[in-house]
Amino acid sequence: MSSHISNVRPAPDQVIVDIANYVSDYQINSDEAFDTARNCLMDTLGCGFEALDYPACTKLLGPVIAGTVVPNGAKVPGTSYQLDPILAAFNIGAMIRWLDFNDTWLAAEWGHPSDNLGGILAVADYISRKNLSEGKAPLTIKDVLTAMIKAHEIQGVLALENSFNRVGLDHVILVKIASTAVVTKLLGGNKEDIINAVSNAFVDGQSLRTYRHSPNTGSRKSWAAGDATSRAVRLAWMTLQGEMGYPSALTAKTWGFYDVLFKGNAFKFQRPYGSYVMEQVLFKISFPAEFHAQTAVECAIQLNAQVGSKLQTMEQIAAIDKIVITTHESAIRIIDKTGPLDNPADRDHCIQYMAAIGLLKG
Template sequence: MTDSTVAMRLAQYAHEFRKQRLPVKIIHLVRQRFIDSLACVLGAYGADPVTAAVCYAAANTAKSSSVFGTDLKTTPEIAAFANGLMVRFLDYNDGYMGKEPGHPSDNIPACLAVAQAEGATGAELISAIVLAYEIQMRLQDAASLNKRGWDHVNYINVAMAVAASNLMKLDVLQTEQAINIALSGHLAMRQVRSGSLSDWKGCSAANAARNAIFAAQLARHGMTGPSPIFEGEMGFFKQVSGPFELDTDRFGTPDNGDYAICRSLTKTFPTNGELHTAVWAALDLRKRIDGVGEIAAITIETSEFNRRVLADTPEKWLPKTRETADHSLPYNVARALLDGDITIGSYSAEKIADPAAIALMDKIVVAEDPALTALFPRHLANRVSVTLLSGKQVVSEMITGPGSVETPMNDHDFERKFVRMAAPHIDATAQARVLGLVARLEEQDEFESLFAAMTVS
């Protein structure tokens, strides 16, 4: 590793990345993550925050980039925001847990918006997506932000600035400046995921991607940003993250095959990824007891992170919004015990206000187990114990589950998820067109066909 700044090393890695011939396995993973993201987009159609973002795009039309579900075109940064919100709204897109949690697929709609505006090919789009995953996930491995009061999307500022720079074919110095501008000017606070959560929970990543594109556009035209942005006296290390090492010599290449995207996790439930194993445990317990009416008490043993983030305030035991409910450990365990599943409908206003769920949450205690914390973040483990009125205790511990590195979702799983989300919005012919286009994503030379197939008739 050289003595140059972090921003310069990232820019140099990105410049060399353009020359890489990606392995077939990595291209396949991108296609899976792309379909997964489109499933999330379809599931978000019609949601109030999405409608607001689409209305904003309609008020700012341009000829550059398309907005999913519509025939609108707008600027790449606005399209990245609207489409990024759709990917993120359900909390159903992929994720990764390093020292900091995050969702690397938040970069996919932004990369697509820039690719469309720049006339990039499908192969160039795939390369930018892999690059964004690489940088965001390596940063997530490097340092925690949430413990210091900052949101994980600050890493998207960097990842997407680099990915946009590559799609715009900026040089090394311009890419360095895009990083400097994006990171300096657009820091996001962790309050977005604290207490009662708002619409902005689903917007924070999309906004970071929007700002990163704006930064790359400015850098293209000669704008410079504060430097050194990481190491400076008032820089990111001292003000936000604390110092960390980032050895770009160890980043993914065709020679080492160690691309970060291989470690990203996909979701079988439309909820926070760190609590998936608690849902699986609750579903297991549901089969082993006669009914929730027999439950006297419930204990959820979890990691320090989960207790601090998913069971941190009274609102997590009495959620009022969808965004709070899908990040509530007590609510999701209660809902799984009651219904035998977690679906989009689990977060309807009626379900959130359900007296049966509220009564069951009143019986829940959440506690950290140091043994489960020790497994974190390699394993996002949870243990759920129910004590029955008879005094009998039934326990289920889940170390891992479907969508993990150990048991990844396969092509059929992703297609089934896509069809389930698509069915209320586009017909079978359109669904087949989308699946066919993504199956040949690296061969595409335009993306209008994809947006046309995703448009609600």
Template sequence: MSNERTMVEQLADWAHKADWNQLSNDAKEALKGRILDSIGTAIGALNGEPVKNIRRMTKDLGGESIVTLIGGGKTTPDYAAFYNGAAVRYLDFNDSYLAKEETGHPSDNIAPVLAAAEYADTTGRDFLLALAVAYQVQCRLSDVAPVRKHGFDHTVQGAYGAAAGAARAMGLSSSEIANAVAIAGTGYNSLRVTRTGELSNWKGLAYPNTAMGAVHASMLAKYGITGPREVFEGNKGLMDSIAGDFAIDWEKEDLEKVTDTIIKRFNAEIHSQSAIEGLLEIRDRENIKPENIKEVRLATFDVAYNIIGGGEEGGKKLIRYKEEADHSLPYMLAAAYLDGQVMPEQYEPDRIKREDIQELLQKVTVKPDESYSSRFPDEMACRIELETNGGQIFDVEKRDYQGFKTQPASWDVLMEKYNGLTPGIDSSLASKIADTVKNLENVNISALTELLGQIKFGEDESYA
């Protein structure tokens, strides 16, 4: 097989040849929207305890001052990818991509591709193009090679996307891109236990760790290290070991998958969004006092039930801390009803432990509905019923929510979310960051990273 182009080499050829003019205007705007959204979620997470701990670790470990950390300071590209990726991911408020059997968060690729782009001192246009490559690879592999049912995490597909995007941003050759993707794909096959049962900090750090590895793999490839050419189709490769047979004709791939990703309206696991929106509609319409609620019943699609509703990935009514709360439909629905929103403050330790929310979440029941399951991922359909102590039943049926691909979030909607997440930083700096993102194809990537390095937030205001 040595003279035949393997699948990873075909992917690398496609990534290397990718051209700015292939991107539609919708894709370009979607990429910038996802960047704005992710920077906002990262800034909003800078005071999160795990994020602060990783910052402290990064500072203690040191490393050459090459790539910017959000919030100031510089470190090596791989360390920066991990820290910035942790900030983007911690709130669990960034974008999602829904395949039939796999859900991922492709904006997790922003941190590694940004680190690679800054390292290479590239243009904003080249960064956007490389990010489109990363999105396309992760999303297409999620379509054809789901791994959750085999006990592996969605970060498996992400390893290929992050490495392809980072290697492209660094300006590597086709053969070097192939090696980077092969190394990352071979090395980062994470277990799904990350998101089942009793959840830990690792839920928000598994992809940043994969992203760090993808940047490291790209560096290795740049310095001549090779990876398995048959990482996909070879003996004990991805197909043989985990995913089963699949095919992608990379020559025919475009760069438009970013337009199929969706934005979170609420700071909650993606499959909860339509249910939360629906319950808030009942709340606003009927004004029923929480103490008068007998039961909240949710019928939803099987993916939501299995991941966050108490199905195959474990019970969701013993809620003690953030990682459990933001992956529990009972908790998120209770929070929405009691507080009228689900934002970062709904995951503060004091809020989670309070009696009102702990009592109401026990009154939420979730069950799968086959008719709704058959409509996923084209719809996020569900039905919510609220029954009062007096026996009255109020209900609403949903097929989507504001931010879903049927109701895409406009720049103004994204700015509203961004402004809500960034009140802790200088307002003029926040505006400059947003304006730079909106104009990113016309500036050098350093125009953005220099601004991200000026952010001063929280207890640790210095890095040097």
């Protein structure tokens, strides 16, 4: 009995081919993009260093087996750890994202493109140390900045018109896709390798947003991006050992990403890949709070100058009838909460808490 299902492998999905072509062939010529990437690198490292003051973060860092040091391994900035690049990517990625202070991209899908630095820095450092041990030239900072610009672009352009949160998926899927593409290139992969690695990233299990929303908000949101960029390094590494890819990972009927996880819809694109995202990315300079609460916190801090002196005792605070916040749908869906706040992740994703702190403390 014939199933009439063709077993002829199709050409790779064009979405994946476009990513591979961009990473392999596109030349970044934008001074603005490189200058922003340099500032982004410093800002992101600063976010990571600050996270080292928090035991909740540092307890997750280091080798799986205490005392392990990997020859020519990647250094974890601010620590004594020298790890394999897969684990180093998790360590660096978790540090970067822990406090929710690094850069932001807002579109149909939001996210933090500098999360990709977990994989980029780990792999670049490993390659450089290995090259030096073999008498070869290390990578340069320009190589790192170029990888950053391209990772930002892949994540940001995919996010412009495609809402992953609307189907329950966390935005760290875009970190996995972008990191996989640029890390495969850094490791010496060619265009075919990038296609294979990115296809594996799409068929991977993808993170749900459960840990970002009431009543389950928790600390996983602080290490989810580290997990994604670390997974990207692993997939790139496996690909360069000869592991195969899956050409219609997105479009395969019934079993592809679109049918299984995207309600049968294909990705939409507003613009080709270039350097737009790095040039336009947002930094949390004024108010290091969840970005949908930025304006609420700004207003609360300004109002503190007017009412802060009247909010010095519990009796004065209890006299407040109500506080009205007018905001947008995304903020209400993500950070509008009532009831007890159980952990730091709960608090920094609660617009009521953030506004209250601004009103009380300025």
